[in-house]
Amino acid sequence: MHKLKTGFLLIIVGIALSTMTLLVGCSDSEEQPRETENAAAEQEEAASREAQEQREAAEEKEPLDVRILVSASIGSDRRLQVEGESNLPDGAQVQVIVERELSRVRWRERVDIQQGQFVAGPFGPGSGLPDGGYSVSVELSEATVQPESVQQRIGEKGEYLAGELVTQSRHGLGQIAVYTTRFMVGNEPRQSRGNAELLQTP
Incomplete structure (x- = not known):
């Protein structure tokens, strides 16, 4: 009987650990696209700022x-x-x-x-x-x-x-x-x- 209880507990613990791993995996997979989107947005903003600065420099430059x-x-x-x-x-x-x-x-x-x-x-x-x-x-x-x-x-x-x-x-x-x-x-x-x-x- 004791062996059955121990086996049953091990099964429950295993299921719980598998569930947590799945949850963590889902969380990571959701975070990665967000980080990629943020990096792309930052690069686009930096490129836009650089282009604006170049335009302003050209306008300010005297002949x-x-x-x-x-x-x-x-x-x-x-x-x-x-x-x-x-x-x-x-x-x-x-x-x-x-x-x-x-x-x-x-x-x-x-x-x-x-x-x-x-x-x-x-x-x-x-x-x-x-x-x-x-x-x-x-x-x-x-x-x-x-x-x-x-x-x-x-x-x-x-x-x-x-x-x-x-x-x-x-x-x-x-x-x-x-x-x-x-x-x-x-x-x-x-x-x-x-x-x-x-x-x-x-």
């Missing part, structure tokens, strides 16, 4: 009215040294191009803007530049090749650039800025075009 000033000098080797100032952000990559107007021969160098200034050159053959007119261009490279810090200021396609120096890239990659001036080397001012500056050779 950059690009300014570039250039000066040039002839060294004792009759080669041209170019110096300039600009309000473009530090790290901005520009190409400095010197072209002889008579022959269309070009020399170019890529430099970075640092603390609002840049230096390039010397330009010209080892024998020195012949007398005549020369154009000097400073061209801001497309935003796609600029450092990230520069892209943030000028835009991914140069959309924040403004002013009379701004033009469309020849490669369809957005806006760039181009400044061009002319200089005369030697004593032939009559060959000068535009508002060229006379640079006397030593």
